[in-house]
Amino acid sequence: MISPRRLVVASILLVLEGVAFALLVTESVIGAIAAVGITCLACWLHLILHECGHLVVAKLLRLQVISVRIAPFNGWRNEVSVRPAPSTTALPLRMVLFYLGGPLANLCTAAVLVALTTLTSTPMTRVALIGTALFAVLLGLINLIPPSSPHSDGRNLLRWLLRPTATTAALLGAYYQEEISRTLRTIEVDAGRPGDQVLDGNDPRVVLAAFHRRWSTGHGHSVPELMADAERLAALARADRTDPLTAAAIGQVLSVQFGLWYLYAAVVNRSPVAHQEVLEIWELAQLGCHGQPHRVPARVAMSLAQLLNERPEQARSLLLDIRPGVDPPDLCSVAFLLRAIAECQLGNHAEADALVRAAGDGFRQLTQIVAAIRAADPMPPMFAPAPMADI
Numbered sequence: 373m374i375s376p377r378r379l380v381v382a383s384i385l386l387v388l389e390g391v392a393f394a395l396l397v398t399e400s401v402i403g404a405i406a407a408v409g410i411t412c413l414a415c416w417l418h419l420i421l422h423e424c425g426h427l428v429v430a431k432l433l434r435l436q437v438i439s440v441r442i443a444p445f446n447g448w449r450n451e452v453s454v455r456p457a458p459s460t461t462a463l464p465l466r467m468v469l470f471y472l473g474g475p476l477a478n479l480c481t482a483a484v485l486v487a488l489t490t491l492t493s494t495p496m497t498r499v500a501l502i503g504t505a506l507f508a509v510l511l512g513l514i515n516l517i518p519p520s521s522p523h524s525d526g527r528n529l530l531r532w533l534l535r536p537t538a539t540t541a542a543l544l545g546a547y548y549q550e551e552i553s554r555t556l557r558t559i560e561v562d563a564g565r566p567g568d569q570v571l572d573g574n575d576p577r578v579v580l581a582a583f584h585r586r587w588s589t590g591h592g593h594s595v596p597e598l599m600a601d602a603e604r605l606a607a608l609a610r611a612d613r614t615d616p617l618t619a620a621a622i623g624q625v626l627s628v629q630f631g632l633w634y635l636y637a638a639v640v641n642r643s644p645v646a647h648q649e650v651l652e653i654w655e656l657a658q659l660g661c662h663g664q665p666h667r668v669p670a671r672v673a674m675s676l677a678q679l680l681n682e683r684p685e686q687a688r689s690l691l692l693d694i695r696p697g698v699d700p701p702d703l704c705s706v707a708f709l710l711r712a713i714a715e716c717q718l719g720n721h722a723e724a725d726a727l728v729r730a731a732g733d734g735f736r737q738l739t740q741i742v743a744a745i746r747a748a749d750p751m752p753p754m755f756a757p758a759p760m761a762d763i
Contacts, residue, residue, distance in 0.1 A: 373698060375560075376635050391701040399750070413581040414503075414504040414507065415507065416550075417504075417654055418481065418504070418507060418508050418511050418593065419442055419511075420442060421477045421478065421481055421508075422450075422474040422475070422477055422478050422511060422512070422515070423440060423442055423450060423451070423452050423474060423698070424477060424627040425473040425474040425476060425477025425478070426452040426470060426471075426473045426474045426477075427440060427452050427473075428473065428477075429469055429470050429472075429473030429695055430452060430470055430473070431453050432589035433466045433469060433470065434460075434607070435455075435456050435460075435466060436455045436469060437453070437454055437455075437456060438453050438454065438455045439451075439452070439453040440452050440453075441453075443756055447526075449523060451707045452474075455469060456543070458540060458543055458547070458641055460756070463536075463540060464532045464533070464536035464539070464540070466535055467528075467529075467532040467539075468529055468532050471526075471528045471529040471532070472524040472525070472529065472654065474512070474525055475512035475513070475515050475516050475517060475525055475551075477512075478508040478509065478511045478512030478515075478717045479509060479512045481505075481509070482505040482509045482512070483505075483507070483509045485501050485502075485504055485505035485508065486505050487500070488501050489502060489505075490502045494546075498695060499549055512671055513595075515565070516529075518530050531634065532685075535585055541576070543729040544737060545585045545636075547736070547737050548632075548633075548636055548656075548737040548738070551632075551735045551736075551737055552628070552632050552633065553587065553588045554588075554702050554735075555628055555702060555732075556584060556587060556588035556628060556629060556630065556671075556702065557589075557702070557708050558586045558624060558669065558700040558702050558703040559584070559621070559624050559625055559628065559669045560621070560669075561577075561580055561581050561584040561621055561625070574607075574608075576608040576609070576611070576615075576618045576622065577618055578704065579604060579608055580605060580608075580618065580621060580622050582601075582624065583601050583625065586601070587601075587629065588749075589620070597662070598629075602626055602629070602630070605619070605622050605625075605626060606622070606626060606652075606656065608622065609622035609626075609656070610659075611621060616663050617661040617663060617664075619662065620658050620659060620660050620661070620663055620670070621660075621663055621664045622656075622659065623656045623657060623659030623660030623661075623662070623673065623759065624660035624662075624669040624672075624673045624716055625657045627653050627656040627657040627660055627673040627674075627676060627677060628669070628672060628673055628676065629655070629675065630649075630652075630656075631653050631654060631676030631677065631679075631680060632676065632738075633674075634649060634650075634653065634680055635676065635679065635680065635713075635741060636741065638680070639744050639745060639757070640740070640741065640744065645680055650680050650681055653677045653680055654677045655683065656677075657670075657674045657676065657677035658677075660673040660674065661673070661674055666709060668694065668699045668700070668703050668704075669703065670711065671690045671691060671707070672691070672703065672707055673716060674690055674750060675688075675690045675707070675710050675711055675714070676710065677689055678690065678714075679710065679713060679714065679717075684713075684714040684715075684717035684718050685714070685718065686703055687710065687711070687713075687714040688714040688715065688718065689709040691707045691710060691714075693707075694707045694708065696713075696730070699756070702734065702735075704731075705732055705734055705735050706738065707736060708727045708728070708730050709727070709728065709731050709735060709738045709742055711726050712725075712727035712728055712731070712742045713738040713741065713742055713745055716742060717747045721746060724746060725744065726757060
């Protein structure tokens with residue numbers, strides 16, 4: 373993966389090297405300019421070869437390619453993005469080879485160019501070949517330096533070499549967040565109508581719309597940012613000036629976002645949810661049900677609160693009459709899988725299997741949570757150790 377900053381640095385070094393070397397060899401300003409121009413034009417070829425190296429390795433190793441981007445002069449990062457299946461055999465080794473593919477393509481190209489210099493006796497041609505070879509070497513080696521960029525091939529390569537288990541877990545977490553984002557997109561958020569009075573930055577609808585847009589489209593950046601945004605939203609939801617429908621929407625969005633993550637942490641990471649966090653999810657889910665208790669997002673939010681509070685019967689009852697074909701398909705799938713979790717906790721494995729089939733295969737990480745709960749026999753205390761009192 374090649375960033376614009378590294379490309380600019382490499383280009384400047386290339387020009388300086390080309391001018392100095394060409395002047396020494398050709399003893400001609402025109403020859404130097406021609407050599408540098410040819411070498412700079414070869415920059416595109418090296419960029420393409422670098423990404424083609426990644427692409428070829430990805431295809432050979434059967435890694436799913438989701439995008440290819442080569443745009444070195446408009447500020448975008450050049451990259452081949454892959455989406456490896458977490459269950460892929462020898463995944464760390466495949467990913468190491470994938471990240472080596474680009475730099476190795478550059479180094480092999482450089483070796484070929486150097487070999488070609490022995491076949492020509494023209495000084496300018498030799499200078500151009502050596503210049504393009506040096507650029508290829510520079511491009512390949514810079515991408516293997518781990519600190520050069522958060523997205524460098526070297527840094528990603530080391531992550532898979534030194535921390536394969538943690539990196540695979542992070543990959544699974546990223547896939548699960550995608551499923552959460554898809555669920556959030558099914559929740560309607562009102563940011564105000566065009567004819568409304570101008571809304572300020574503290575208007576709950578504006579803040580909610582910004583949070584929903586950021587975290588349902590995958591544009592969020594870090595857990596601290598997510599927590600800061602969520603705390604601000606939760607405070608606005610509890611404020612007296614917030615209208616009930618907006619407070620309900622905030623409760624639904626936050627309880628789904630964090631409820632699904634707490635469920636993942638409890639089951640997959642074997643990290644029981646703290647009682648205070650269960651209390652907060654319960655409060656947010658109640659806000660989500662205020663005024664619209666029969667809407668599917670409100671019931672999904674409350675079912676998550678019930679599951680985290682170890683009340684599978686109540687969670688199951690909230691999701692009995694979900695209507696496929698009427699309610700949003702993604703939300704129906706999530707509701708089916710949450711009900712399957714409740715059925716597994718109640719020992720109804722056949723019913724849970726039927727619900728998993730009805731949900732389809734669009735939420736594979738959430739389906740894995742169902743499988744993990746079913747495989748736990750007897751059921752371990754995975755959630756908060758102190759259930760909430762009846763309210």
